[in-house]
Amino acid sequence: MEHLGDLFGEDAIWLMIWRQKIYHIAAFVLFLLALTIVMFAKDRLSKKAKLLSVVRYGFLLTAFIYIGLALKAQPTTANLVIPINSLLTEHQFPIETFLMEPFLFFTFLFIGLSVVLWGRGVFCGWLCPYGAMVELLNGIVKAVRSKPLFRLSQRIHGRLLNVRYFVLFIIIGISFYNFILSEYLTEVEPFRTFVLKLNRQWYFVAYFVFLTIGSTLLYRSFCQYLCPLGAGLSSVSFLRWLPLIKLKRYALCSKCKICYKDCMAGAITAEGAIDARSCLYCLDCQVNYRDEARCPALIKHSKEKRAEVVNETKPDLTNMTVTSALAMLAVLLICATASAKTLSKTLIVDDKTPGGYTTISAAIKDSKDGDTIEVRGGRYEEHIKIDKELNLKGINNPAIFAKKGHLVVITSPGVTLEGFTLTYDGAGHDPDDTAIAIAKYADDVVIKNNKLVNTMFGIRNLEGINIRIINNTISGIEKFDENNRGNCMSFTGTFKAYIKGNTFSNCRDAMYLEVCHNATVEDNHITKSRYAIHTMWVDNGNFNDNVVLGNLVGMAIMYTKNSRINRNLSVGNKTHGLLINQTVHSEIIGNTVISNTKGMFLYNSIENTIESNLIMNNNMGLHNWGGSEDNRISKNSFIRNEVQVKYVSSRNQEWDNNYWSDYLGWDLSGTGKGDVPYESNTVVDHIFWRYPMAKLLFASPSLHVLKMLEKQFPIINVPKVIDSKPSMLPFHAQWKELLDKYANYVPAKYYGDVEKLANMPGGMY
Numbered sequence: 001m002e003h004l005g006d007l008f009g010e011d012a013i014w015l016m017i018w019r020q021k022i023y024h025i026a027a028f029v030l031f032l033l034a035l036t037i038v039m040f041a042k043d044r045l046s047k048k049a050k051l052l053s054v055v056r057y058g059f060l061l062t063a064f065i066y067i068g069l070a071l072k073a074q075p076t077t078a079n080l081v082i083p084i085n086s087l088l089t090e091h092q093f094p095i096e097t098f099l100m101e102p103f104l105f106f107t108f109l110f111i112g113l114s115v116v117l118w119g120r121g122v123f124c125g126w127l128c129p130y131g132a133m134v135e136l137l138n139g140i141v142k143a144v145r146s147k148p149l150f151r152l153s154q155r156i157h158g159r160l161l162n163v164r165y166f167v168l169f170i171i172i173g174i175s176f177y178n179f180i181l182s183e184y185l186t187e188v189e190p191f192r193t194f195v196l197k198l199n200r201q202w203y204f205v206a207y208f209v210f211l212t213i214g215s216t217l218l219y220r221s222f223c224q225y226l227c228p229l230g231a232g233l234s235s236v237s238f239l240r241w242l243p244l245i246k247l248k249r250y251a252l253c254s255k256c257k258i259c260y261k262d263c264m265a266g267a268i269t270a271e272g273a274i275d276a277r278s279c280l281y282c283l284d285c286q287v288n289y290r291d292e293a294r295c296p297a298l299i300k301h302s303k304e305k306r307a308e309v310v311n312e313t314k315p316d317l318t319n320m321t322v323t324s325a326l327a328m329l330a331v332l333l334i335c336a337t338a339s340a341k342t343l344s345k346t347l348i349v350d351d352k353t354p355g356g357y358t359t360i361s362a363a364i365k366d367s368k369d370g371d372t373i374e375v376r377g378g379r380y381e382e383h384i385k386i387d388k389e390l391n392l393k394g395i396n397n398p399a400i401f402a403k404k405g406h407l408v409v410i411t412s413p414g415v416t417l418e419g420f421t422l423t424y425d426g427a428g429h430d431p432d433d434t435a436i437a438i439a440k441y442a443d444d445v446v447i448k449n450n451k452l453v454n455t456m457f458g459i460r461n462l463e464g465i466n467i468r469i470i471n472n473t474i475s476g477i478e479k480f481d482e483n484n485r486g487n488c489m490s491f492t493g494t495f496k497a498y499i500k501g502n503t504f505s506n507c508r509d510a511m512y513l514e515v516c517h518n519a520t521v522e523d524n525h526i527t528k529s530r531y532a533i534h535t536m537w538v539d540n541g542n543f544n545d546n547v548v549l550g551n552l553v554g555m556a557i558m559y560t561k562n563s564r565i566n567r568n569l570s571v572g573n574k575t576h577g578l579l580i581n582q583t584v585h586s587e588i589i590g591n592t593v594i595s596n597t598k599g600m601f602l603y604n605s606i607e608n609t610i611e612s613n614l615i616m617n618n619n620m621g622l623h624n625w626g627g628s629e630d631n632r633i634s635k636n637s638f639i640r641n642e643v644q645v646k647y648v649s650s651r652n653q654e655w656d657n658n659y660w661s662d663y664l665g666w667d668l669s670g671t672g673k674g675d676v677p678y679e680s681n682t683v684v685d686h687i688f689w690r691y692p693m694a695k696l697l698f699a700s701p702s703l704h705v706l707k708m709l710e711k712q713f714p715i716i717n718v719p720k721v722i723d724s725k726p727s728m729l730p731f732h733a734q735w736k737e738l739l740d741k742y743a744n745y746v747p748a749k750y751y752g753d754v755e756k757l758a759n760m761p762g763g764m765y
Contacts, residue, residue, distance in 0.1 A: 014099035020387050025102050032110045046286035060132040068129025072195040073103030077186045077228040081175045119243040120233035121281030130194045134215045150218045157266040164231035199465050219264040237276035247274050250297035259285040344370035351378040360384050386410045394419030401425045408436045413443040423453040434460050457486035463493035476506040482530040487512045509534045531556050561585050572745030576601050595745035602628040611635045614732040619747040637730040645680035647721045659727040673725040680721035
């Protein structure tokens with residue numbers, strides 16, 4: 001009873017969610033009621049084939065666009081696995097889980113009713129959003145071609161039906177061993193890719209396209225043969241007495257083949273029986289059942305018998321009109337609800353104007369999806385929750401502040417927040433305080449032109465899609481040690497993050513991105529932080545045109561593939577300018593790396609293109625270690641680095657066509673390329689690594705003679721970088737101007753023991 005009190009208490013979370021979505025819930029329930037009415041009136045509707053077609057395609061369009069894409073109310077096998085697993089392991093039904101998703105809650109109430117009354121076909125053929133999309137595509141194919149492109153024999157069709165039960169059994173079975181693994185297995189369904197509007201990795205999109213095309217070539221093949229959700233719903237039909245309301249058949253149906261040949265779902269056997277496991281409730285067989293010009297049973301019967309049949313099934317035109325009107329009204333109500341947000345209004349918040357809104361929270365409470373809230377100047381001490389699709393716009397830079405806690409929490413998709421200052425008043429920060437927290441499923445959020453000052457964490461997001469952070473200024477708590485600050489921006493699992501034109505300072509990590517695929521990080525300016533840009537497992541990213549100055553680490557791009565790290569400026573960072581760790585198949589082009597301890601560090605990174613970078617005045621220019629081989633490294637300018645290249649590998653590497661400021665060769669042929677190769681890892685290099693003071697003798701003829709002698713009489717035989725075509729001129733004509741511009745940045749010395757670095761190059765420092 002105490003549990004029920006919590007469940008149905010006034011502060012229950014699911015009740016809050018229902019209140020936020022009440023209009024969409026009402027429209028959805030009306031849609032389900034209209035569909036229920038249509039199912040009860042199907043015998044009458046099937047007498048009017050054209051009207052039935054209009055009604056059905058109207059429901060399919062609504063299910064596809066509104067239910068699927070707008071509400072994202074697409075059930076999945078996980079919705080079956082959760083209660084089964086909970087009932088068998090915890091002996092209770094997880095009612096809270098379903099109540100938190102009101103559209104799925106009502107969908108499964110409807111499924112429970114419809115499966116018992118009519119079979120799985122009502123949901124799969126009329127309500128399932130993905131099934132509705134495929135059915136509409138098949139309708140287009142049918143309009144062009146009267147028959148499906150491919151059709152299986154009844155024997156093969158019957159055998160393939162069992163595949164989906166096997167898939168369902170595997171998913172449910174594994175859920176008792178590892179529930180997370182069973183969640184991954186439900187990706188056999190393309191539903192998540194569908195409701196996310198293809199905003200996923202390419203392989204999910206390719207799988208979705210493959211299944212969808214296959215389901216148009218072979219009528220709804222995924223739904224029939226592979227869908228584990230359909231298997232779960234159709235398993236009820238193994239009970240012969242279900243469904244309770246069966247589709248009507250004549251005795252002559254066992255001999256007539258018209259419906260058997262017409263049924264694209266293969267739900268009618270050669271004997272004329274309807275297999276409820278396959279039936280998608282298109283009702284074409286019921287149209288034939290009442291077609292006096294086509295049905296042999298009606299044609300064969302005597303005129304009197306035929307009249308009797310007609311009288312038995314004669315539709316009540318009055319009731320028919322009422323039913324059709326109700327169905328169309330439901331569809332119109334749904335469309336009207338969906339478009340209601342277009343009739344938006346603007347609410348004004350001004351703490352100096354009596355009679356209006358004096359708090360932002362009050363305006364949010366009275367707003368509706370699509371509204372704009374303009375906040376006029378002033379200071380607003382409050383914690384704000386944005387749970388509607390709103391545009392919050394600050395006029396004359398209003399401030400939102402508090403002593404601690406999250407200042408702004410965004411739980412709705414489609415929110416825009418712009419023109420505010422967000423700050424904390426006082427020094428009592430909690431370690432988790434966040435200026436802007438963007439919740440899971442709050443997609444398509446835009447944060448732009450704001451100032452976040454004295455924040456622990458600036459902006460955080462978990463698993464959002466298309467989160468756009470544009471032209472904001474974010475600064476952390478300067479007095480804290482950099483390891484005790486929060487990240488100015490922290491994203492985990494975000495897809496298609498867009499971070500451009502922002503200024504970050506005094507952060508732990510200015511930007512931390514983990515498992516954030518297809519991210520765009522461009523034109524940001526970052527100073528005085530631990531890591532300027534820190535990424536882990538961020539594939540297909542664009543990290544271009546950023547400026548990182550005076551941090552501990554400039555850009556740390558780790559565990560990445562198919563990314564672009566181009567045209568960045570990394571200057572005066574205490575350790576690495578560009579730290580490229582386990583990065584493959586990526587571009588590192590046109591970067592300027594000046595006065596860092598290590599200009600560029602390549603660790604365990606292969607098959608990358610590293611071109612046209614200016615690496616200048618660093619303590620170590622490029623440190624290549626940990627199996628970083630087979631990279632295409634050319635057209636780079638290595639200028640005045642204390643150690644140009646530290647190369648540790650098992651074999652020589654060819655890095656042709658780079659410029660080396662310490663190259664001592666000549667160009668007698670006038671080709672612009674040196675006549676003798678440039679080689680790294682010489683005895684002179686080892687002298688510099690072991691005895692840093694030897695750099696004072698850099699221009700000494702004795703060191704040059706030592707290099708020449710080593711080429712003729714090798715003293716140390718170690719794998720080297722060999723540039724067989726070294727450029728005689730830098731590829732960056734403006735290098736002197738840049739050196740003067742950043743003359744106040746002096747590269748820091750190595751952390752730790754210099755002797756240890758000479759013997760074991762690498763490590764983080």
